[in-house]
Structure formats: structure tokens, C-alpha cells
Amino acid sequence: MKTFLTIVGLLILSMAHADEGQDLYNKSCVACHTIGKGRLVGPDLINITQQRSQEWLVAFIKSSQTLIKSGDPEAVAIFEEYNRMPMPDNDFTDAQTLAVIEYIKRTSAGTEANGQTADAQDLLSEATDENVSSGALLFTGEKRLTNGGSACNSCHNVQDAQTFSNGTLAKDLTTSWEIMGSAGVAAIIEGPPFPLMTVAYQNHPVTEQEVLDLTAYLRSVSESSGNQAAESYDMAMAIFGIAAFLIIMVFIMIFYPQRKPSRVSA
Ligand code: HEC
Ligand code: HEC
Structure with a gap:
């Protein structure tokens, strides 16, 4: 025994x-x-x-x-x-x-x-623009998370012209999707491995639907951040072009009238 x-x-x-x-x-x-x-x-x-x-x-x-x-x-x-x-x-x-x-x-x-x-079974294969816009509202807190968790932008920022976010407690999430894929982003929202974020959601789990919407939103931010950079580059080139044109015009306006009489007198 x-x-x-x-x-x-x-x-x-x-x-x-x-x-x-x-x-x-x-x-x-x-x-x-x-x-x-x-x-x-x-x-x-x-x-x-x-x-x-x-x-x-x-x-x-x-x-x-x-x-x-x-x-x-x-x-x-x-x-x-x-x-x-x-x-x-x-x-x-x-x-x-x-x-x-x-x-x-x-x-x-x-x-x-x-x-x-694991990303091969892409959880966003059926995501639509609706998921993206709902994700954007959840991210900024304009739409409350079902279980009362804090809005993501109380800690995070993203570079997105459409939404206002200013969280600086944690990393900027603009390129997170690009780096870790849909499965990675979703896994982190579902079960955050970072103490500060874990504490924020342990009694306020983000629902499956919200995880999907937020992941879709972060994908769209990540995908358009490349374009935004390209657009602002084009814009800068255009402004540079206009400025150069104006400077040349000013030079011509200053110097041309002065040269005219000297040519006549010669
Ligand atoms: C209380 C603060 C806090 C809140 C609220 C919060 N997070 Fe986080 N999150 C963190 C911290 C801290 C990290 C670890 C990275 C760091 O140190 O910045 C992190 C990391 C992440 C990462 C990994 C980023 C990377 O590129 O490594 C993702 C994705 C993420 N959070 C998404 C979200 C989403 C979506 C929400 C809203 C549902 C959210 N977080 C809300 C604090 C927070
Ligand atoms: C926030 C995401 C994250 C968490 C949480 C995490 N890891 Fe990792 N792990 C990584 C990444 C990314 C790498 C690739 C190496 C790097 O970027 O530093 C890695 C690499 C590793 C490696 C090296 C693998 C190799 O091929 O040599 C081991 C082992 C490992 N992790 C074990 C763990 C264990 C055990 C835990 C839990 C206690 C853990 N990791 C938690 C993201 C994570």
C-alpha cells in the first residue's frame, strides 16, 4: 500500500x-x-x-x-x-x-x-472593407470593444491618414502585419505575450470577430504605408519642381528688363 x-x-x-x-x-x-x-x-x-x-x-x-x-x-x-x-x-x-x-x-x-x-491558411481570405473599417473604429476606440478592453491606440500608434492615433506606450504597429503575417498578428491580439498588453486584456478578452477586424485593419495599414511613402515622395518631387520653376521665373523677371536697355544702347 x-x-x-x-x-x-x-x-x-x-x-x-x-x-x-x-x-x-x-x-x-x-x-x-x-x-x-x-x-x-x-x-x-x-x-x-x-x-x-x-x-x-x-x-x-x-x-x-x-x-x-x-x-x-x-x-x-x-x-x-x-x-x-x-x-x-x-x-x-x-x-x-x-x-x-x-x-x-x-x-x-x-x-x-x-x-x-501557419499563415498559409489565411484567416483574412474572406475579409472585406467592412472588416477593415470596423477594425479602424475598434483600434481608435470610436467603437468599444465588446468586453470593455482598452482601445489599442491608448498604447499604440499607426501611420494611417484615415485614423487619429497617438499611443506612445508601445510600438508603432504600421509594419507589424508585414513582419509577422495575419496569423502572427491575430495570435498576439488573442493571447498577448507582452506583460503590459496581457494585463490590459486578461479580464477583457478581444472577441474572435474583433481579432479578425483588427487584423484586417492592420493589414490594410501595413499595405498602404508603402504607397503613402511613395505618394509623399511624388508630392515632394512636384513641390520641388514648382519651386524650381518659380525661382527661375523670378530670376528672369529681375534680370531680363535690365538687359533690354543695355542691348538697345549697344
Ligand atoms: C496597455 C498597453 C497596450 C494596449 C492597450 C495594447 N497593446 Fe499591443 N502591445 C503592447 C506592448 C507593451 C507590446 C510589446 C511591444 C512593445 O514593447 O512596444 C505590444 C505589442 C503588440 C503587437 C506586436 C507588435 C510588433 O510589431 O512586435 C501587436 C500586433 C499588438 N500589440 C496589437 C495590439 C492591438 C490590436 C491592440 C488593441 C486590441 C493592442 N495591441 C493593445 C501594449 C499594448
Ligand atoms: C512575441 C513573439 C514571441 C514569443 C512570445 C516567443 N518567441 Fe521565440 N522567437 C520569436 C522570434 C521572432 C524568433 C526568431 C528569432 C528572433 O527574431 O529573435 C524566435 C526564436 C525562438 C527560438 C530559436 C529557434 C531556432 O530555430 O533556433 C526558440 C528556441 C524560441 N523562440 C523559443 C521560445 C519559447 C520557449 C517561448 C516561450 C517561453 C518563446 N520563444 C516566445 C518570437 C517569439
């Missing part, structure tokens, strides 16, 4: 330990990574324990930027490959980090890599 209880106890303990890895993963990693479902914001982590040493993984997960700044070639390469999108640091103990790594390893073993990007 005693041994039986000990075994049950050990089983429960080991399950609790396994769950810790899974819990931490679901809380801090799942918004940006999949295990076998393809690239999201960051790389697919399937079989990562076969590609990188445990020591490297622990260091990267705790503070990828520290490793990158130290010049570690593998860390620098993966950072460049992902458009220099910084992965947030994790305030984990060694035991917690190992539990997360163990969870990734265990899940990898039961999963087949599909090799494609």
Missing part, C-alpha cells in the same frame, strides 16, 4: 511538473510559435532540441537579445531571418526553462512537421 501511494504520489508530481512546462508554454510562447504547424511570428519549434544544444536553448529562451548582442552566430542568423523581430525575455528559473524545453521535446515526438507557414 505504501509503495502504491508513493508511486501515485510520484506520478502526480511528475504530471504536475510536465504541466508546468505546458502551462508556461501556453502562457508565454504559443502566441508566436507552433510545434509542427509551421512558422508563426517566430519559427516552428518542432524538434528544436535536436538542432540546438540545451545550453543554447536555455540562454535563448531566457534572453534572446543578450545572446544576440554577445554575437552568437546562430542567434544572430535566426534574428536576421526573422526581420530582426525581438523575442521577449522570460523571467524563468532554470527549472522552469527546462520544463518548457521538455514540453516542446515531448510534443515534437508526437507531431509531424508540416513544413509550411
Whole structure:
């Protein structure tokens, strides 16, 4: 009986330990990574324990930027490959980090890599202009989020001529969609892995429909930001042209009348 209880106890303990890895993963990693479902914001982590040493993984997960700044070639390469999108640091103990790594390893073993990007099943394939305009209103708070969460622009800014936004607490989101795709943006809105943003929405989840609208809006901002830059460049060239023309006109007006009499007198 005693041994039986000990075994049950050990089983429960080991399950609790396994769950810790899974819990931490679901809380801090799942918004940006999949295990076998393809690239999201960051790389697919399937079989990562076969590609990188445990020591490297622990260091990267705790503070990828520290490793990158130290010049570690593998860390620098993966950072460049992902458009220099910084992965947030994790305030984990060694035991917690190992539990997360163990969870990734265990899940990898039961999963087949599909090799494609998670974005391939594009959640915006049926999005319309209505989703975009509704997303714009939600972003600025002109339309309230169903569960009462703060408007995005209380922290974020976007460069979009149509909407007014001035949030400066967090990153400008103009090019986020371009960098992480629809699946990445949606995953971050659904389960933000950044403490400040997590706190803002943990009791006020953004609904599925709102996630779709906001993602559609951020895609449209990102897509038109390139054009806006091009347009303002054309505009600058036009203004430059007009200014040059006026300067030449002024010179002609100043100098032409003076030359006329001198020509006559000659
Ligand atoms: C906000 C998005 C984000 C979150 C959250 C995130 N990561 Fe990452 N992760 C990235 C990106 C982007 C990269 C690519 C490298 C880079 O840009 O720094 C990356 C790279 C990695 C790598 C290196 C993969 C390789 O091929 O070498 C590992 C390992 C990793 N992440 C594990 C984790 C774990 C574990 C967590 C949770 C504790 C986590 N990440 C949370 C975005 C994220
Ligand atoms: C309380 C402040 C706050 C609010 C409100 C907030 N965020 Fe964030 N968000 C953050 C922080 C902090 C980050 C991490 C990046 C940084 O440090 O700026 C972030 C990151 C992001 C990112 C990743 C950006 C990138 O390019 O790396 C996206 C996308 C995003 N937020 C979308 C939204 C959307 C959509 C809303 C509205 C539903 C929203 N956020 C509301 C604070 C906030």
C-alpha cells in the first residue's frame, strides 16, 4: 500500500511538473510559435532540441537579445531571418526553462512537421472593407470593444491618414502585419505575450470577430504605408519642381528688363 501511494504520489508530481512546462508554454510562447504547424511570428519549434544544444536553448529562451548582442552566430542568423523581430525575455528559473524545453521535446515526438507557414491558411481570405473599417473604429476606440478592453491606440500608434492615433506606450504597429503575417498578428491580439498588453486584456478578452477586424485593419495599414511613402515622395518631387520653376521665373523677371536697355544702347 505504501509503495502504491508513493508511486501515485510520484506520478502526480511528475504530471504536475510536465504541466508546468505546458502551462508556461501556453502562457508565454504559443502566441508566436507552433510545434509542427509551421512558422508563426517566430519559427516552428518542432524538434528544436535536436538542432540546438540545451545550453543554447536555455540562454535563448531566457534572453534572446543578450545572446544576440554577445554575437552568437546562430542567434544572430535566426534574428536576421526573422526581420530582426525581438523575442521577449522570460523571467524563468532554470527549472522552469527546462520544463518548457521538455514540453516542446515531448510534443515534437508526437507531431509531424508540416513544413509550411501557419499563415498559409489565411484567416483574412474572406475579409472585406467592412472588416477593415470596423477594425479602424475598434483600434481608435470610436467603437468599444465588446468586453470593455482598452482601445489599442491608448498604447499604440499607426501611420494611417484615415485614423487619429497617438499611443506612445508601445510600438508603432504600421509594419507589424508585414513582419509577422495575419496569423502572427491575430495570435498576439488573442493571447498577448507582452506583460503590459496581457494585463490590459486578461479580464477583457478581444472577441474572435474583433481579432479578425483588427487584423484586417492592420493589414490594410501595413499595405498602404508603402504607397503613402511613395505618394509623399511624388508630392515632394512636384513641390520641388514648382519651386524650381518659380525661382527661375523670378530670376528672369529681375534680370531680363535690365538687359533690354543695355542691348538697345549697344
Ligand atoms: C512575441 C513573439 C514571441 C514569443 C512570445 C516567443 N518567441 Fe521565440 N522567437 C520569436 C522570434 C521572432 C524568433 C526568431 C528569432 C528572433 O527574431 O529573435 C524566435 C526564436 C525562438 C527560438 C530559436 C529557434 C531556432 O530555430 O533556433 C526558440 C528556441 C524560441 N523562440 C523559443 C521560445 C519559447 C520557449 C517561448 C516561450 C517561453 C518563446 N520563444 C516566445 C518570437 C517569439
Ligand atoms: C496597455 C498597453 C497596450 C494596449 C492597450 C495594447 N497593446 Fe499591443 N502591445 C503592447 C506592448 C507593451 C507590446 C510589446 C511591444 C512593445 O514593447 O512596444 C505590444 C505589442 C503588440 C503587437 C506586436 C507588435 C510588433 O510589431 O512586435 C501587436 C500586433 C499588438 N500589440 C496589437 C495590439 C492591438 C490590436 C491592440 C488593441 C486590441 C493592442 N495591441 C493593445 C501594449 C499594448
